Amino acid sequence: MTNINVTVNGSQYQHEVEPRVLLVQYLREVLELTGTHVGCDTSQCGACTVLVDGVAVKSCTMFAAQADGAEILTIEGLAPAGELHPLQEAFRDAHGLQCGFCTPGMVMAAYDLLQHNEAPAPHEIREALEGNLCRCTGYHNIVRAVSDAARRMTDARSAVNAPGAPSASGGAAPRAVANRGG
Amino acid sequence: MSTDTSERLFGASVNRREDARFLTGRGLYTDDVKMHGTTHAVFVRSPHAHARVRSIDAAAARAHAGVRAVFTGQDLATGGVQPLPVAWLLPNLKIGERRALVTDVVRYAGEAVAVVIADTLQAADDAAELVNVDYEVLPAVVDAERAIGGAVAVHPGAPDNVAFEWTIGDAEATNAAFAKADRVVKQRLLNRRLIANAIEPRATHASYSPASDEYTVYVTSQNPHVHRLLMAAFVLGIPEHKLRVIAPDVGGAFGSKIFVYPEEVVAAWASKAIGRPVKWTAERRESFLTDMHGRDHVTDAEIALDADGRILGLRVDTIANLGAHVSLFGPSVPTYLYATLLSGQYTIGAIHCRVRGVHTHTTPVDAYRGAGRPEACFVVERMVDLAAKELGIDPVEIRRRNFIAPDQFPYQTPVALTYDSGNYPVAMQRALEMAGYDALRTEQAEARRQGRYMGIGISSYIEACGLAPSQVAGALGAQAGLWESATVRVHPTGKVTVFTGSHSHGQGHETTFAQVAADALGIAMDDVEVVHGDTGRVPFGMGSYGSRSGAVGGSAIHMSIEKLKEKGKRLAAHLLEAAPEDMEFEGGKFFVRGSPDRTKGFAEIALAAYLAHSMPAGMEPGLDATSFYDPSNFTYPFGTHIAVVDIDGDTGKPTLRRYIAVDDVGNVINPKIVDGQLHGGIVQGIAQALWECAIYDDQGQLLTGSLMEYGVPKADQLPSFETDRTVTPSPVNPLGVKGAGEAGSIAAPAAVANAVIDALAPFGVRHLDMPLTPATIWQAMQGAPGR
Numbered sequence: 001m002t003n004i005n006v007t008v009n010g011s012q013y014q015h016e017v018e019p020r021v022l023l024v025q026y027l028r029e030v031l032e033l034t035g036t037h038v039g040c041d042t043s044q045c046g047a048c049t050v051l052v053d054g055v056a057v058k059s060c061t062m063f064a065a066q067a068d069g070a071e072i073l074t075i076e077g078l079a080p081a082g083e084l085h086p087l088q089e090a091f092r093d094a095h096g097l098q099c100g101f102c103t104p105g106m107v108m109a110a111y112d113l114l115q116h117n118e119a120p121a122p123h124e125i126r127e128a129l130e131g132n133l134c135r136c137t138g139y140h141n142i143v144r145a146v147s148d149a150a151r152r153m154t155d156a157r158s159a160v161n162a163p164g165a166p167s168a169s170g171g172a173a174p175r176a177v178a179n180r181g182g
Numbered sequence: 183m184s185t186d187t188s189e190r191l192f193g194a195s196v197n198r199r200e201d202a203r204f205l206t207g208r209g210l211y212t213d214d215v216k217m218h219g220t221t222h223a224v225f226v227r228s229p230h231a232h233a234r235v236r237s238i239d240a241a242a243a244r245a246h247a248g249v250r251a252v253f254t255g256q257d258l259a260t261g262g263v264q265p266l267p268v269a270w271l272l273p274n275l276k277i278g279e280r281r282a283l284v285t286d287v288v289r290y291a292g293e294a295v296a297v298v299i300a301d302t303l304q305a306a307d308d309a310a311e312l313v314n315v316d317y318e319v320l321p322a323v324v325d326a327e328r329a330i331g332g333a334v335a336v337h338p339g340a341p342d343n344v345a346f347e348w349t350i351g352d353a354e355a356t357n358a359a360f361a362k363a364d365r366v367v368k369q370r371l372l373n374r375r376l377i378a379n380a381i382e383p384r385a386t387h388a389s390y391s392p393a394s395d396e397y398t399v400y401v402t403s404q405n406p407h408v409h410r411l412l413m414a415a416f417v418l419g420i421p422e423h424k425l426r427v428i429a430p431d432v433g434g435a436f437g438s439k440i441f442v443y444p445e446e447v448v449a450a451w452a453s454k455a456i457g458r459p460v461k462w463t464a465e466r467r468e469s470f471l472t473d474m475h476g477r478d479h480v481t482d483a484e485i486a487l488d489a490d491g492r493i494l495g496l497r498v499d500t501i502a503n504l505g506a507h508v509s510l511f512g513p514s515v516p517t518y519l520y521a522t523l524l525s526g527q528y529t530i531g532a533i534h535c536r537v538r539g540v541h542t543h544t545t546p547v548d549a550y551r552g553a554g555r556p557e558a559c560f561v562v563e564r565m566v567d568l569a570a571k572e573l574g575i576d577p578v579e580i581r582r583r584n585f586i587a588p589d590q591f592p593y594q595t596p597v598a599l600t601y602d603s604g605n606y607p608v609a610m611q612r613a614l615e616m617a618g619y620d621a622l623r624t625e626q627a628e629a630r631r632q633g634r635y636m637g638i639g640i641s642s643y644i645e646a647c648g649l650a651p652s653q654v655a656g657a658l659g660a661q662a663g664l665w666e667s668a669t670v671r672v673h674p675t676g677k678v679t680v681f682t683g684s685h686s687h688g689q690g691h692e693t694t695f696a697q698v699a700a701d702a703l704g705i706a707m708d709d710v711e712v713v714h715g716d717t718g719r720v721p722f723g724m725g726s727y728g729s730r731s732g733a734v735g736g737s738a739i740h741m742s743i744e745k746l747k748e749k750g751k752r753l754a755a756h757l758l759e760a761a762p763e764d765m766e767f768e769g770g771k772f773f774v775r776g777s778p779d780r781t782k783g784f785a786e787i788a789l790a791a792y793l794a795h796s797m798p799a800g801m802e803p804g805l806d807a808t809s810f811y812d813p814s815n816f817t818y819p820f821g822t823h824i825a826v827v828d829i830d831g832d833t834g835k836p837t838l839r840r841y842i843a844v845d846d847v848g849n850v851i852n853p854k855i856v857d858g859q860l861h862g863g864i865v866q867g868i869a870q871a872l873w874e875c876a877i878y879d880d881q882g883q884l885l886t887g888s889l890m891e892y893g894v895p896k897a898d899q900l901p902s903f904e905t906d907r908t909v910t911p912s913p914v915n916p917l918g919v920k921g922a923g924e925a926g927s928i929a930a931p932a933a934v935a936n937a938v939i940d941a942l943a944p945f946g947v948r949h950l951d952m953p954l955t956p957a958t959i960w961q962a963m964q965g966a967p968g969r
Binding site for chain 1: 200202211216304382431690854855862866888899926
């Protein structure tokens with residue numbers, strides 16, 4: 001057994017884990033954060049994508065022990081309870097999800113993209129999400145959602161940065177990880 | 183509520199109410215279910231496609247730390263568990279025994295022979311490795327055509343491996359049509375095997391309560407009531423009312439979650455045997471090996487034409503690979519759901535089709551998105567394109583000459599169906615305009631002059647949704663009714679709960695059915711809750727498959743609401759001291775015709791019905807209604823899709839440049855959701871044309887057994903789509919809706935294949951079989967004469 005300390009969605013945890021336990025199993029079984037899904041066992045579907053120290057990672061490719069000391073953001077921590085992050089809003093408005101199973105991973109992967117590229121072109125969105133499989137949407141509305149989210153997040157940042165704007169969050173920053181795209 | 187139709191909820195692109203939970207990770211999928219004492223099951227599966235199980239030594243596994251039990255097929259048989267059923271019986275269908283855990287002979291690689299149940303998944307996994315199965319490996323047969331009458335029989339009851347031979351159409355009339363034809367075009371067409379690959383793997387969580395003698399089974403199901411009936415009455419032999427089946431949030435299905443699988447049977451039985459909840463979730467490799475597969479036809483087709491390109495006859499001979507067992511609805515897919523669609527959108531004088539369903543040592547084949555109809559569309563649309571080529575007619579023109587005319591509906595085809603409504607030329611014209619068809623042909627001619635290869639493919643498809651009516655289906659072998667039920671319960675405060683027997687696994691019923699109900703009752707959508715997926719809450723249901731939910735499930739809701747309105751009118755008339763026949767209901771209000779000031783609001787009537795202080799003579803208190811809607815016919819969506827592809831001359835790599843889709847699914851409840859359904863179906867169809875194909879080696883090993891080898895499409899392989907709709911309401915059901923879930927997967931394979939083959943015309947390519955991979959295309963280009 002290995003002792004690990006992790007920060008997940010802003011909360012700190014300490015657990016003893018078997019060395020072979022994957023990060024996704026730790027999140028789902030131990031922390032009961034079942035929003036992160038498992039769609040394959042071979043790191044192809046991307047349903048288990050979370051952010052580890054601000055970077056999108058397929059959480060089935062990592063042992064929980066390797067996450068010792070890391071700051072992790074899962075879909076549950078993207079927005080405060082009862083609210084939606086602009087990226088989540090954009091997925092809803094563009095009908096960028098159907099069965100919802102790939103959605104948490106897809107949203108986290110898209111979040112990672114928008115940290116690095118504030119205004120991605122459709123082909124850049126498609127390339128960035130090629131590691132996340134969706135069997136329902138045909139990706140058409142996912143691409144629309146991410147384009148739209150990029151606009152919303154840019155608008156929110158402009159509103160925050162505008163002279164005389166209130167200092168409150170523009171709604172684009174999650175709880176646990178600073179929004180480095182701003 | 184305004185009666186202005188532009189503000190109606192029916193037809194509005196409202197956002198989905200289920201999305202908030204999905205987007206925040208708060209959905210409840212089967213693998214998320216955990217109870218006190220939940221144990222974990224791991225199945226021991228045969229590595230061989232055909233083998234006799236001589237013995238199973240599970241002593242070491244049983245002794246492993248944390249293991250609660252190891253069960254074999256013999257344990258289940260002794261425990262009274264019956265073989266898995268078949269629910270569509272064709273005449274003279276030969277059904278071999280199929281058990282949840284094999285007792286004697288394994289018939290496909292991946293078939294389960296034992297289960298290990300332990301306190302943790304890790305312990306179960308480790309112990310499963312310790313189960314020692316002694317197999318006598320036997321020769322396997324994989325190719326369906328070679329299996330017919332071959333040396334190796336999959337089941338002793340079908341020594342020639344033919345489980346059924348079935349025909350439809352008029353053979354004599356078809357022979358006569360061919361005899362007078364000016365031109366006959368023949369082609370062998372392969373429709374290769376596909377694997378659904380819903381992103382959520384199949385899963386189950388079963389528990390048994392000794393206190394109530396009840397089982398509760400969570401399962402990834404499209405039809406929980408069907409699951410309950412089949413598991414209780416046919417397999418487990420327990421009373422139906424003692425089994426509760428819950429299909430919670432289900433992460434995609436596409437047909438693959440219709441069927442009762444061995445794993446939920448074993449988990450339910452074992453939960454009582456060990457006195458603990460039992461959970462199982464498939465690994466993706468198990469999904470590939472054990473989810474029911476789709477398609478897998480070899481078809482010899484002949485089309486007869488006159489000199490003007492009018493289709494006189496179509497003769498089709500299909501070998502359908504059924505896999506190792508007759509699956510639940512396996513017999514219906516390559517017969518009634520396939521050959522009845524062979525008239526396409528065309529007036530064809532005579533059609534005859536023979537289908538042989540053949541066993542092989544491969545995973546069983548059953549419904550996958552489209553289920554028979556994509557196979558039919560591919561035959562028709564490839565043959566029409568081949569005929570156009572042979573006659574030197576443009577593919578648009580040959581379709582135009584043969585379309586069923588708008589004034590010919592209802593149209594009786596030569597293959598049993600009566601199409602309800604349609605306007606095929608208009609849909610095609612719209613698609614041609616969107617594509618800029620003439621300009622594309624000009625561009626193509628110029629590209630060819632420059633040595634570049636682009637192709638334009640057309641597919642004018644017909645679909646049949648909402649399989650019906652029950653009486654006819656029963657006469658054809660269905661062992662189930664094909665109705666849908668809905669209970670609409672009005673609460674004393676006027677809030678409404680809709681209990682639907684349909685099931686949503688991505689289709690958005692919680693939203694669209696709330697739209698239907700709120701629209702009809704003139705109340706806010708927020709005042710309507712939709713409940714589905716739980717036999718403990720919903721009285722009856724047949725679930726969702728075959729694009730039936732809107733047409734059949736939605737119509738059942740409509741029927742219940744009509745009953746509520748009638749009762750409400752009689753109660754309102756009584757309270758307003760008016761004649762019931764003078765009452766109107768509109769905008770959420772009951773009022774006396776001609777006296778709009780004499781009204782009772784919907785909530786007022788609901789309260790009055792439950793208070794029951796003043797009721798008309800003979801009226802029972804309460805306000806709810808249950809209906810069973812059994813459609814009089816299928817509905818028939820249609821449309822034309824156009825694909826534009828570019829082929830890399832050096833590598834053969836096809837790039838789908840544009841995809842245009844004009845669909846007519848009748849009235850539309852929520853355009854945003856319908857568009858999404860179309861997009862998803864189109865991509866599964868494109869994927870069949872270009873990438874997806876399950877391949878076995880000669881020993882029956884699945885070579886495409888992971889997402890590395892099997893081509894589920896990715897975002898960067900696809901374009902965005904150009905879509906539009908025409909609206910021809912269905913006269914079959916009161917909502918005028920047809921169905922949208924499968925249309926894309928039906929139309930797209932032929933559109934894309936026709937485009938690729940069109941691009942390769944300069945190489946003399948007449949036909950290529952899917953999937954049209956770069957290797958297939960490159961080889962065709964190398965084989966061209968003069969290169």
